[in-house]
Amino acid sequence: MNARDDAVSERVLILAPHGRDAALALQLLRSADLTAQVVADLPGLVRELMATAGAVLVTEEAMRTADVADLSRWVEAQPAWSDMPFILLTRQGGVDRNPTAARLSRILGNVSFLERPFHPTTLISVVMAALRGRRRQYEARARLDELHAREAQLRELNATLESRVALAVDERTLAEEALRQSQKMEAVGQLTGGVAHDFNNLLTIIRSSVDFLRRPNLPEDRRRRYMDAVSDTVDRAAKLTGQLLAFARRQALKPETFEVGGCLRDVADMLDTVTGARIHVVLETPEEDCHVHCDRSQFETALINMAVNARDAIEGEGTLVLRLACGQPMPAIRGHVGSRAHFVAVSLSDNGSGIAPEQLSRIFEPFFTTKEVGKGTGLGLSQVFGFAKQSGGDVDVSSRLGVGSVFTLYLPEVTAPVEAVDARPIPTGRTDGLGRxxxxxxxxxxxxxxxxxxxxxxxxxxxxxxxxxxxxxxxxxxxxxxxxxxxxxxxxxxxxxxxxxxxxxxxxxxxxxxxxxxxxxxxxxxxxxxxxxxxxxxxxxxxxxxxxxxxxxxxxxxxxxxxxxxxxxx
Known part of the structure; x- marks a missing residue:
């Protein structure tokens, strides 16, 4: 492939026929040393896609009332290795609260949403993530082409030679792994758009509050209200990053050894408040003590996240059972081998609506939710998954529609700790530095x-x-x-x-x-x-x-x- 072909395959096509969006986007992308090209209309976009591209940047206005039949046919006709990344600039958010975005998501397939107004750095980050995913697709295509050529040569030479067939199978495995890596990079692009959307919402609250706090004659009660809004929003942003790090298993945990039964009794008391009076919480614990070594705060958060998920699934009056079992082996979960070592199994079952089989494989993905708009971020179960994995365990789920679901958290069991006396002095409560x-x-x-x-x-x-x-x-x-x-x-x-x-x-x-x-x-x-x-x-x-x-x-x-x-x- 020559330099010109490289430029064509890496270019970003821009469709923004209204206002100055196209010119601004072109300027931003070229300032980041990216190849970009503006197209006038949808037919022009489809023609350029025939010659391939790295990504497509399109505004919602250009697609809202246009005839997208030709574009839809092109998307459907892509070869198996190709899944063109689209970046949709919206003014009303993503699929959770924008019907147009939801319709376009079904048509375009691999689409990331970027809500305006946005920071130029955010646009460049989302575009570069899309281009990285496209490059992985090209690598997968090259590997598949190479594999097909090798298989043809083997058929011509001797299709029955077992050693060469085994080699072809190994290369097919490598090609499939490259394709999976491409899909992972596309997921990263989708995650980037979701994080940018949530943080832009939080920053909007902070910026507006600070603007009002700068006013000299602001009444004291309103000043306190805006200061509280800033503080609360910072806490929400910290919680969001904590949930993302927990899913990515990059949370800095503070592990300690504690008895699980006593912790569950404390959590069960809290669950009565979380679930409401119409949901009966039942706690079942063994007589013997069970100990684990993990971050207790993250453990309690994981239980509450599972309880909130169960509460929403019940949708009214029902029963939630929190059960503890010690010395359990961990079964094979989602294709991973199990373990015969001793694990503490904490299960939470409900008699709610259940989860559809086609959704079970996605419930731990960040920002994936089946709840209505405003009733879930899609990060609660991803925190449970990340915490369990980082703590040396896993989380399993079984569900039947109309019957209910059972989530089981497995954590390695440890022996009881030896009691130690803390000889450190008790803080005096002094908060001044005294010049130190x-x-x-x-x-x-x-x-x-x-x-x-x-x-x-x-x-x-x-x-x-x-x-x-x-x-x-x-x-x-x-x-x-x-x-x-x-x-x-x-x-x-x-x-x-x-x-x-x-x-x-x-x-x-x-x-x-x-x-x-x-x-x-x-x-x-x-x-x-x-x-x-x-x-x-x-x-x-x-x-x-x-x-x-x-x-x-x-x-x-x-x-x-x-x-x-x-x-x-x-």
Missing amino acids: RVLVVEDNVEVGRFATQILEDLGYATEWTANAEAALERLGPDGGGVDAVFSDVVMPGMGGVALAEALRQRLPHLPVVLASGYSHVLAEEGVHGFELLHKPYSAEQLSRVLCRMLGDRTVQPSLIGDQGTRQTRR
Whole structure:
């Protein structure tokens, strides 16, 4: 394939006949070094698709009343390896609240929705995700063509040679895997559009509230209302990212060993509030204790998510049974082999409407929901799936229409922990820094400035370094008068966990607090015994952590070393 063919296969076709949308989209894509071409109408789009393309960017207005029969026939006639990605610019959201979008989704097939107005970076991100998926399709096509040619040669030479047939089968397996990888990349594009849609909604609330808070004569009651709206929206955004990370198994968990029966009794009390008076909650637990080692908060969240799903399936009066069994083997689930090891099985069954067989394979996908608009985000069960997998277990489901469903969460069973006495001092509740010096390690300029400002407002003296290497040089062999280190986890070069490990060896009495919104290191290996703040964190949370870790340290401000560094008594 020559350079011109590459350009044609990678180009983005733009159909936006109204206003300046086409010109703006063309300018944005070319500024990102992407090949783009504007087409005038739907017949022109179909003609260009005949010559192939990488993706199609189209506005909802161009499709709402147009005759899409030719385009629909082209989509249906695509070869098996091809599933052209379409990006639909809408003003009313995706299929959950836009009938036109739902109709076009059925016609176009592989479509991502991007609600206007959007940030240019979001558009570029969605387009590049679509192009990556298209490239995987081309790779699958090449592998399939190569496979077909090889199979033809084998038939010509000797179709009965077992070794060559086995080789052809292996290559077919590789081709099918490439096709599956292409489909995964397309799913990532769909997920990107869903996340962008939800976050744009949250950012709209924050931006509008901040605009009103800047007004000088805003009444105090309205000021409090807008401040509460900002705080609540930040919590919702943090919950959304937490659910996504749980599905991706990238949530930084805080595992602990606890007895499951007692935890279930506490959760059952909460479920009465969640499910309502018309749904009877029944708890069945064995006499013996069962222990697991996992994040208790995420475990309780998973149970509540399953209970909410069951409540919505019952749609009225019914029974929800929460059952615990110890020492259970884990069966084969969704094609994965089971295990004869001991697992704790927590099942939640309902007598609701059940789940259609064709939907069972999709219920754990993020943003997939069968509920009505406004009654579900499609992230609850994906959190259950991600938490179970990351904790070494799995979640199984069985269902019959009109009878009900049973969700069973499997977690590895562990032995009971040995009781230990916590000798750490109880925090005094003091929230002022008393001038103690904190070294902030953060590579992001805005976050670094904001963190130092928070600490200074709390009464700490701060220094800021942009990376872990500079922090180690600043601290030197004796700590350089620093009382605590507050470091990000994900940084270029040495990360925050590696920095904390190095300081544990060099300065074992120097407190280190880590902060992260996401880290594969934390997700796979844990926090290594260090204190962790999840982003977004509040000033109050940061203050509590530092006060607890510095509570037994007193400051002597009168002791100043020869180099001008303040000394601390430890």
